[in-house]
Amino acid sequence: ELRKALGDALPGEVRAGGRRSAVVTGELRSGRRAPVLAGTLSARLRQKQRNHRVESLLTRKVEPASAMAWLLGALPYPTAELDYAWRLLLKNHPHDSICGCSIDVVHREMETRFDKVEQVGKGLLERAEAALDRRLRAGGTEFVVVNCGPVRRGGLVEAVAPDADHLTVRAAAPGDATSASQAARWTAGEGAGDLGVPCQEVAAGGEDTVFDLELSPLQLRGLLPLLPGREILGMVVDQVRLSRPEPGRARIELVLGDREVGDLDMTALKEEVRALISDPAVQRVRVLGRRSRERRVIFLAEDVPGLGWRRYRVEAAPGGRSEGSARPDGPDRAAAAVTQGPQGPGLENDVFRVVVRPDGTLDVTDKRSGLTYPGLHRLTDGGDRGDLYTYCPPPEDHIVSRPLRRVKVRVVETGPVRATLEVTALYRLPVGLSADRRRRLRDRRHVVEMEVVTLVSLVAGEALVRLRTVFDNRARDHRLQAVFPVPRPFDSHYALSHFSVVQRPAVEPVGDGGAWAELPSGTWPHRGFFGAGGLTVFAPGLPEYAVVGRGEGLALTLVRSVGWLSRDDLENRPGHAGPGVATPEGQCPGRHELEYALSVHRGDWREAGAVDLLGRLEPPLLCLSRAGPSQTGNGGPGGAHGDGGDPEVRPVGPDGTLRAAGGLLELRVLEAERPDAVVVTAVKKSFEGPGDGETCRLVVRLVNLSPTCATVLFEAGAGACLGPPERLDLAERPARGEGAEPSWELRLDPWELVTVGLPLAPAGGPDGLPPRLKGYTG
Template structure:
């Protein structure tokens, strides 16, 4: 290959972070100027073949809000394949968002690009901080054949090369194109710098040859074909109108390289058609290495308030608003779908990596918080109004009493304690003496836990209520609803199912023993395994920045081991108990001026943990509220497992990921290198050995580490990581700058924050115990709403869709984009193929297997009028379109 001529494809592009070291509106001014110039160049110079607008369509929305008159110009150039757009709506971080959000992102991006005329069919993801191992399956589900990336390659870079096959756990495969010298390897072409503003200068042809020659020598060593990818652009750079003449000059000067101006798709075409493509190496797994580019994994814990808010919004849309809107549309023809999509559009704008990762200036994250709030408002309205609309079609009048509608978004039946708020008129005597019954007329165990006045306004009509909070032990069918009835009858005493005192709590599954320092010992009554000293808090310095955690040269850690917190029983009923533990931790106020150690000045961090144990639950739920007054530190909670293993299992994206514990090799100030022992989790992390298992579930806390303790491995869950600068270059755990050295005082996270997790002991592995179900139930509670008595046609208890296969997880229930049916999506969380029959609540006209983009794949046989067959391979995501009979 050394003697042959290489063919280089120069792709002119810009990488557009909507907000990063400037806030959005300032970057938008530059965006409008840049797109203006792109359109003008493409219109005036036919030799300037094409420009790629960063693989995301949101930038066109941003542009057209200012320049609506240029839409026709954009459509003409997109149709001519000269302005290349899509497939994403935004370029997202891939770990810190849910798998369903990635699906919505590509759906919206491809829909938007099609409206302009054409979609780029390549999986362009140049700059996220690592890549999930199910991404090939997601990309393939949208008909995307390639994965073009920069970050994440590990020590196997030379073995794999810059072109290889990346295979998902289900077998889906895409062509991976590794941008060894980054996605801007020919940025500022013809200039003596890699970054900068060249708008008022002209490139030097000799320098341009030198730029190409340097990149050529570097990337051809990794190339597996004669085709090389040159990226003419980088963050926020405008187009270079001189590209055609620079290409011509290089072609006259370098006989062993022939450049052409083109697109990513032309490069992928050439690689796939090359004779060496069938012999490319294959890789399966996550891409979180840092062989040539920083991976920056501590973004999992920067500005933790963004992560928890995002998780809550995703749950709201995916698990409540979308399925309720779908069910309401099926029964009432009232379509909430546009509102759901508007909420998704806003939420996705928080998913670019500089946004959701928390690694920007303070202004952009204030915008994020506002967007999350707007998403919450829309999602809650659709959820609550949708349930009210649906309730008008349910026969709730067949039983005596005030109906309460319960909704379970998960795909299995649940019997658990839920918190309900029952609304009574202030003069209703039933508010003081009532009981609950289910739809079969059986009494429901409950306990009153609170009363408050409630005021509501609806179309200028005032409503005043007495809201009575109860804890009730209920059963709700899979992916459906059940109805309770409140009747004016004195309730019979409920046998105590949870006992509590300041010494601990106990139900039929767990015993929780309190220690004077606020830690707990949990005994699993089923296995008789004992988990000791859980919920120790650890505070250490953070000398790093928004991208990277670092200890200081003279590190100092504080814990609550010697603490004497205030321990009180704050709630107690026959069905649940809450013990509150209040720590007042004295910690250094910040780092010292030298940043080599923690300061001598002290301040307090208040930690209030509410430990909840419910009847019939094997979860110890922990809600921790931290009032943070310290800077430059990291706060974690420790959960000792009592096991010594070599790996952990973390909830992933349509997946559970097995990870070996990281290397013990650590950097020093004299030997700095990028170092992370922390890893990512979605929903939960779990460990097990031959005798016991332990799962730690969270609500949006995405960072954990396995550390060594006196009795084995400890799961350390990050609660807060507080820093004051976007990027630095003066600490141990990273050897180079990652971004602008700008102050970000709000990243110190001063103030009060609430985080939630749950401890779930069990026998065997997460798969044996199905502890992922406990984790999903923790994140996705059954909800209840007061609804009117109606004589509808729907039964009082209903399951929308159910499958008998325990390893199938229901991931989506929504209306199809063409409004002609309903989508149900499952993923097989197990390692074996499954074939089962799913049952739907209404007769089916047909069932079709469709792609993630809801395009037809195959007709599915119906087992009966209300049943269809589901087949899923190991780790496979399967999507079905259900068309109901009228």
């Protein structure tokens, strides 16, 4: 008998059956009775990567940043724009679309939708960042790191630095005004305390001359009305320097950048220029425009409050020492650094030591346990005669797993925040399959060379080896994987799934295989990480992995190239799975850029802290940087064109000074198997609002990725106008029943997904804005 029951009615229906019910665990994923079509996990992987990036943009940055700006009274929440973006993105999610198994024209249309969603998302994020910047920044060279999640955290941050020969980052002390700061430990030998922030320059733009004009005062006076704002030739005026280098001549130097740096009063500037050229002694004026020497630095932000901020400052380092200089007592043990060994350069931080072998594979030593995992990240390429639905190797396959010659290793970054090596390997691959599709072509006329460049990085204090691989795919009908062997075979492996972590067998029992609708492919899905045998691989946006052999290792799929929507001549799946249509774009030709990481450790994903490490790869942090003060006259800071800011809306402390750090809402895990097992998946404004009679709420969705119960505590920031959270259903309506009463403390069952809403109290400001939070002027 088959009965239909949903939700709360399900237990009663089970009891009413009068029989002892069997308990089935696992994923119920098998090709014994119906095809699984697991090959769709790796079909058109670039679109799956892009979908992940766009989803992450909306959920991890745009929605929470917009909610913060809304809570601060800085910006109406963009409900209509986000609704448009989500509806457009969902049009890319039908199973034949996001799975990559449709005709080529459908997937071209998907790219257009991705473009639109990304454009909307970036525009909304820029708007939210600008609103937060107006509320939170202190001006000058100060900038603010914003945490878009309610869990206190830190992470790797990139910021724009001023034009100076030597730089340092200073962090304001907790609870102090922004004037109270301590020097970065990498630049100040004395006075560096626990709040020191390692800082490293990663890029410096050139100083290309954009224009160089020789004008008379009359010509220049006629040009001034044509400059209504800061934009010139598609760039932005960031700095202006006026000078008179010699008698009868004046010089106006404009520094141009891609974004506004500081505040610049163009009206007052024009008045200064008019006063300069009104002097009868000035006969000629040289107007020079050059691109700014924009410098970008990375540093590790620490302890940023939930839905909050921490202030930093980039400035010239004292004593002419660079940000990468060692301290007087030697380099910090937690720093990331390049090492030299018998086989060439390697990497090291306080957790891992990485050595690059001549064949490009990596030996990673866990300094905590002393264990070494040799030969990691071996690129392996094999044939694929399957289709977009199913992977099927040719009977006479040819596996390419070694480069043509010794790899080239180049030092890219030396630390102390991040150390990076560039590993370049050249592979010779069969260009495709034979006419009967039973073997890979191997003669000299039918091979292509493929250069693979991998950036291998260690970040200070981080238990991750970060990898970024780039290649130009010129071969057809093949699958490229990154293989990670483990020292001892494993019986099972784990993977992050939808709101759970699943355990899977290393080998699927098949029997004679005759009764299967589709034979097991050996590949599995994941939603961020997978692992076994003391190794975890993190690959958000690359959803397919495989077990090597009978548990000797794991393999991440980097690209799978096939040219048919469906075929009916596959050994592991009888008959068609769809129309027998050629899909040449399914070969995925062209440039591929992939980012992933690995970690070695004792135990499983819990001991590895895999959930926390995944968050470090994509931290929900924004950097509101306006580093580099505007300059006038002799090039000094300040003056009429300095960074005036908006002091009437800045966050302040009890004594009226600018606060060094603060937050709107923080989530603390009180009881759990691991504190990082509770993961926040959404922070946004509720669907309803005061306009339709409903309470305006801040919505937080979280999941307990643990087989044990967890208790979390919500803490609203000082003066935040938020009431205690109440449970909501997935439609964001108040839940009913036991445990539905509002409470600052929330208990989560194992693997439970919960949505809560924190009502604004009092509700409703003008134009959809909440009332100004207490502790904020304006």
